[in-house]
Structure formats: C-alpha cells, structure tokens
Amino acid sequence: QLGRLKDQGKASATQISMAKLNNVREALRIARDARTILGANGISLEYPVMRHMNNLETVLTYEGTSEIHMLAIGEEITGIGAFK
Numbered sequence: 429q430l431g432r433l434k435d436q437g438k439a440s441a442t443q444i445s446m447a448k449l450n451n452v453r454e455a456l457r458i459a460r461d462a463r464t465i466l467g468a469n470g471i472s473l474e475y476p477v478m479r480h481m482n483n484l485e486t487v488l489t490y491e492g493t494s495e496i497h498m499l500a501i502g503e504e505i506t507g508i509g510a511f512k
Contacts, residue, residue, distance in 0.1 A: 442504040445497040452488045459484055 430447050433439040459481045463470035470477050488494065499510035 440504075442501055445492070445500045448492065449494055449497040449501070452484060453494070456481065456484050456488070 430439055430443055433443070459477060463477045463481065466475055466477060469475050502508075503510040
C-alpha cells in the first residue's frame with residue numbers, strides 16, 4: 429500500500445520513516461534468528477547469513493539511523509518539533 433501511495437506522490441515522510449524503520453529492524457531480526465538456528469554454521473563462510481547481516485547493518489545506516497526516524501515519527505504524532 430505504501431508503495432502505491434509513494435508512486436502517486438501521496439506518501440508522507442512519516443509513513444516512509446515508519447516503513448524504513450520497521451523493514452530494516454525485521455530483516456535484522458530474521459537474519460539474527462537464522463544465525464541462531466544455524467548455530468556455529470551461522471558464522472561460517474559456508475552460509476551467507478553473516479554477509480546478509482553486514483549488508484543489513486549498512487542499510488540501517490544509509491536509510492537513516494533509527495533514532496532519526498523515531499524523532500520524525502514522534503514529531504508527527506505529538507506535534508512537538510524534534511529538530512532545531
């Protein structure tokens with residue numbers, strides 16, 4: 429749904445922040461679960477789990493830090509400016 433809104437130019441910055449924050453957090457959680465399930469193999473080069481986790485940490489940074497997204501979302505909810 430958010431993709432359609434963005435294509436139509438109707439997605440707000442807050443909605444995009446919420447999606448980015450949630451998507452990266454969930455992807456990292458899934459990668460961590462996969463690493464745990466694989467045990468010692470989860471950190472070996474035989475399985476790509478650690479590579480995916482490293483990529484996701486990078487995405488977390490270049491999509492904007494979670495703190496910035498939370499400030500933007502909080503500002504929208506409360507109406508109190510989060511940035512000076």
